[in-house]
Amino acid sequence: MTVPPEDVATSPREPFAPAAGFPAAERDQWRELVKGVLRKSGAATEDTPLAEVEGLLTRRTYDGIPIGPLYTADDTVDARPGLAPRVREVKPEGEGLAAWDVRQRHAHPDPAAAKEAILADLENGVTSVWLTLGEAGLPVAALADVLEKVHLDVAPVVLDAGPHTAEAAEAFLALVARRGRERRALGVLGADPLGLAARTGTPGDLEAAAALAVRCTREFPGIRAFVVDATPYHDAGGSDAEELGAAVATGVAYLRAMTDAGLTVAEAFEQIEFRYAATADQFATIAKLRAARRLWDRVAEVCGLNGARSEAGPVVQRQHAVTSAPMMTRHDPWVNMLRTTVACFGAAVGGADAVTVEPFDLRLGLPDAFSRRIARNTQTLLLEESSLARVVDPAGGSWFVERLTEDLAQAAWEWFTEIEKNGRMAEALASGMVAGRIAATWERRRKDIARRKAPLTGVSEFPNLEERLPERAPAPQPPGGGLPRVFYAQDFEALRDRCDAHAAATGERPKVFLATLGPIAVHTARATFAANLFQAGGIATVTGEPGDFAASGAKVACICSSDKLYADQAADAARTLKEAGAVRVWLAGKGSYDGVDATIFAGCDAVETLRTTLRDLGVAE
Incomplete structure (x- = not known):
């Protein structure tokens, strides 16, 4: 062993270049290597041009945005913290570099229970309260009592009262007035007339909401009147660009109403908060929030605020991110903890000003103390232990994220301008234009879910038929009548519910017999695949050789083995x-064999396969 000289620690440092001595890599070299791999899989041939190799590995989002396999400096977008186009925003001094408001939602209809839960949250890390009022939550008349011990100048209160917005706003402002104007109350009154139209089909009073904004500006400077809630478009199955475009169109409509009511443009901008869905696709969530700021910066620039013409300070979109409702599942709800953690991470990295993590038992009913604790501690962990609040725009400079942000902003802007050209947001909702476009997106997403191209852990993949769901009190149902509310797992859950009801009525689950051919090493992979597929619909599976079928008590069978054995034994089996x-014989794999009625394989329509099987088994709908 050679010992370094004694003066090595004090010698001048030389620049360390890890790539020194290696030739510069060219993109075509990478393509050539990838092409070699794709040839082995059959996805490419010797004649495939190098220029087409990346296209073979590129997928597209529901907005048509390409997601490539490789990003380089050529894909970067010029975006610096604190400067236009505001995708990398720095929080005001005193709020920390990237700290966000931990906002918990409460919708318990019992005022006493809600009051207790709110105080417990505020004592344990929550920094603001989001209240659902009316038929979907707390009685409006109970607002003052519920907020009795909440310090309104420390913990902002956000109202969500739907058709009761005017009544709830008056109750809240009266409470603030009684406590004294010197206490600068913070909050959002939740006026969202167009969001109400999206949810219920009946718009709210836009002029009254604008008048409320004027009142807040003049008398209650710490309170905003408007929320642009974009989650109805997400909850209906819409894409990210559709959610963003609708939000911008709604925000512009509110700006027009407020300036018509007497506010300056700058004052009008200050009266709006935006609400977006955060999903388990962390990069999409990060890009969506960054793109939203870019879009609103453009609106502000057109209005004469941001940009070279502006003499005032920059206008930055205030964002509230809430974890996606459609991604939550009723079965295996514990996995929802993982989904909401990833979504919260994406919201934080994307720069949300406030984040709400929905409890994991959202789909089961009213959350209990444990699920609320997990929800708020998810944020505490990311804030304190993961130190996400110590960095400005952690994703900034990522070629992929920068490119995705820009592409998403462009797609959303096109949708926004289309809405404007077709009569603006109110008309686009009333005419069905928005509903039609989102419905088409949902059908494409629904097909991907049915084919398990968009897998749902614990539901469409790796279901647990022995699980015992936690029991929760029923939650009030939100008003409907407008855009539908969908859940990504709904088709699989409907099938699972049929089987659960059948098991409760008969004492036994419907079952499919997996007829295995050859040694265990040969049939295990396809038998596991088949079991996973049938169990996703709530159907139990029994495994054995074809001769064991009669004793199994099953009516449907699925042959499982290798292609080589299928050629010799599938027809006989x-x-x-x-x-x-057997009333129907499936085969795990592809190919046509005598006596085999249909096949199941990766990418097949699992939902239709399960529906067919349940009909064969006589399971009632």
Whole structure:
């Protein structure tokens, strides 16, 4: 062993270049290597041009945005912290570099229970309260009592009262007035007339909401009147660009109403907070929030605020991110903790000003103390232990994120301008233009879910038929009548519910017999695949050789083995199964064989396969 000289620690440092001595890598070299791999899989041939290699690995989002396999400096976008186009915003001094408001939602209809839960949250890390009022939550008349011990100048209160917005706003402002104007109350009154139209089909009073904004500006400077809630478009199955474009169109409509009511443009901008959905696709969430700021910066620039013409300070969109409702599942709800953690991470990295993590038992009913604790501690962990609040725009400079942000902003701007050209947001909602476009997106997403191209852990993949769901009190149902509310797992859950009801009525789950051929090493992979697929619909599986079918008590069978054994044994196995009474014989894999009725394989329509199987098994709808 050679010992370094004694003066090595004090010698001048030389620049350390990890790539020194290696030739510069060219993109075509990478393409050539990738092409070699794709040739082995059959996805490419020797004649495939190098220029087409990346396209073979590129997928597109529901907005048509390409997601490539490789990003380089050529994909970067000029964006610096604190400067236009505001995708990398720095929080005001005193709020920390990137700290966000931990906002918990409360919708318990019992005022006493809600009051207790709110105080417990505020004592344990929550920094603001989001209240659902009216038929979907707390009685408006109970607002003052519920907020009795809440310090309104420290913990902002956000109202969500739907058709009761005017009544709830008056109650809240009266409470603030009684406590004394010297206490600068903070909050958002939640006026969202167009969001109400999206939810219920009946718009709110835009002029009254604008008048409320004037009142807040003149008398209650710490309170905003408007919320642009974009989650109805997400909850209906819409894409990220559709959510953003609708939000911008709604925000512009509110700006027009407020300036018509007498506010300056700058004052009008200050009266709006935006609400977006954060999903388990962390990069999409990060890019969506960054793109939203870019879009609103452009609106402000057109209005004469941001940009070279502006003499005032910059206008920055205030964002509230809430974890997605459609991504939550009723079955295996514990996985929702993982989904909301990733979504919260994406919201934080994307720069949200306030974040709400919905409890994991959202789909089961009213959350209990444990699920609320997990929800708020998810944020505390990311804030304190993961130190996400110590960095400005952690994703900034990522070529992929910068490119995705720009592409998403462009797609959203096109949707916004289309809405404007077709009569603006109110008309686009009333005419069905928005609903039609979002419905088309939902159908594409729904097909991907059915084919398990968009897998749902614990539901469409790796279901647990022995799980025991926690019991929760029923939650009030939100008003409907407008855009639908969808859940990504709904088709699989409907099938699972049918089987659960059948098991409760008969004492036994419907089942499918997995007829395995050859040694265990040969059939295990496809038998596991088949079991996973059928169990996703709530159907139990029994495994054995074809001759064991009659004793299994099943009516449907699925042959599982390798393609090589199928060629020699599939037809005989199918005949044996049919003679033993099988009403349908599936085969795990592809190909046509005598006696086999249909096949299941990766990418097949699992939902339709399960519906067919339940009909064969006589399971009631």
